[in-house]
Amino acid sequence: MQTPGDAANAPTTDASPDDLHDLLRWAAGLLREAKLPSRPIGELERLAEQVRQPCVVAVVGRVKAGKSTFVNALLGDDLAQVGTTETTATINYFRYGTPDAELPVRCYWHSGHVTAESRAFLDRLQGNDIDTLRLATDIHHLEYLLPNPYLRDVTLVDTPGLAAVVDKHQQRTAEFMNLRDQLCERQHAETQRLSSEADAVIYVLGSVARASDAAFLEAFRDLTGGGSRAINAIGVLARIDVQPQILQQRHALVDRIARQLERELNAVYPISAGLQRALDTV
Ligand SMILES: Nc1nc2c(ncn2[C@@H]2O[C@H](COP(=O)(O)OP(=O)(O)O)[C@@H](O)[C@H]2O)c(=O)[nH]1
Ligand SMILES: [Mg+2]
Structure with missing residues (x-):
């Protein structure tokens, strides 16, 4: 022996x-x-x-923090749907592979079935009506295969966001509200599961500069369920181009956040995925 x-x-x-x-x-x-x-x-x-x-890296943050734009900037492609509402956004896995030209998306349903879907299917997820919501509620996650060399080592997961905001200006039926609550609960649970089980987590922090420090820290701990650990998590201060003040003070801002969350985040970086995508396309 x-x-x-x-x-x-x-x-x-x-x-x-x-x-x-x-x-x-x-x-x-x-x-x-x-x-x-x-x-x-x-x-x-x-x-x-x-x-x-490949390592699984989950991108987590509140609705409209800039997660999908950040994922698109990393992949150099506009695949993650930007500007979705929390009711229609799905959990999206981006893995290395060759997509089928006609049916590029794999849909993993809550029922356990897996189907190959077209781009038209993705368009059906863009509405803010009951049919879209019914469809979204049945989906566990979507999977995109991409021949992007970056994905050989890393599988990226774009999550919908945790803030459940009720649109009070719109009349909603009881069925709509029930489905919406069900979807939010499921997505919240799945995002927290991903935050704790992924190999690494990127927390996208948006519009933190306007919130007080206490409110920001409370929101972060609510988002993470207290589960973030500096060993495998980094923070990204997104959309820094939105306000000139934030752009100017970005280094001081990320230093402050990094100090406040030193046990939860390994490092914090200022980014503008929006500008990066704009530069990519010119
Ligand atoms: N100016 C600017 N806008 C951004 C940036 N990142 C995202 N946005 C915009 O912010 C909104 C929400 O972005 P999205 O990526 O969908 O956020 P998500 O809900 O966290 O996935 C969209 O309208 C984006 O176009 C950025 O770096 N700069
Ligand atoms: Mg998104």
């Missing part, structure tokens, strides 16, 4: 992810030979497979 002291077989400490895969499988093999209980062996084998998968 090999032992960790066996120089020829000992894994080196500067292991790359692939080496880590081999190391974990090697350790599982040792445990199997030693006839140890199968549960930890299975766990090591599961971890070995996981290190070869």
Whole structure:
């Protein structure tokens, strides 16, 4: 039997992810030979497979914070629907792969079915009426396959946002309000699950400069359910171009937020995804 002291077989400490895969499988093999209980062996084998998968990075923040624009800027493409209301936005996964030309989107339904869908299907999710809401309520998440090299290592998840704002100016039926509440609850739960289970989380912080520090911190903790940890989370102060004052003071602003959230966020960066997309298209 090999032992960790066996120089020829000992894994080196500067292991790359692939080496880590081999190391974990090697350790599982040792445990199997030693006839140890199968549960930890299975766990090591599961971890070995996981290190070869792309990291899942969830983009989280309030409605209209600028998440989808940020995801589009990262991908250099306008795939994530921008400016959606909280009732029609879906959870979108962007994974590496080759999309089907006619049916580029995979829809994962709450029923457990998976279907291939067209762009026209996405248009049906743009309304703010009961039919759109019914459709959105049945969807667990959508998946886009893209041949973007960035996605080889990272799967991006765009989430709808957690603030449930009732549009008081519109007359809504009881069915509409019930469906809306159901959808908001589900999306809230799923976003909090993603925030805690994703490999890394990007918190998009919008319009924080106008809020008082206390109100901002309270909103952040409400958003994250207190689950953010600096080990795998960064903050992004988005839409800094919207107000000249914010643009000017962006460095002081992100420094202040980073100090206030030093246990929750590894770092905070000022960005303007809107400007980036505009530059990309000129
Ligand atoms: N000026 C400006 N507008 C932005 C920027 N990012 C997003 N927006 C706008 O803010 C609104 C909400 O953006 P969206 O990405 O849909 O927010 P989400 O709800 O968090 O996904 C849209 O009208 C965007 O065009 C930015 O960097 N600059
Ligand atoms: Mg969005």
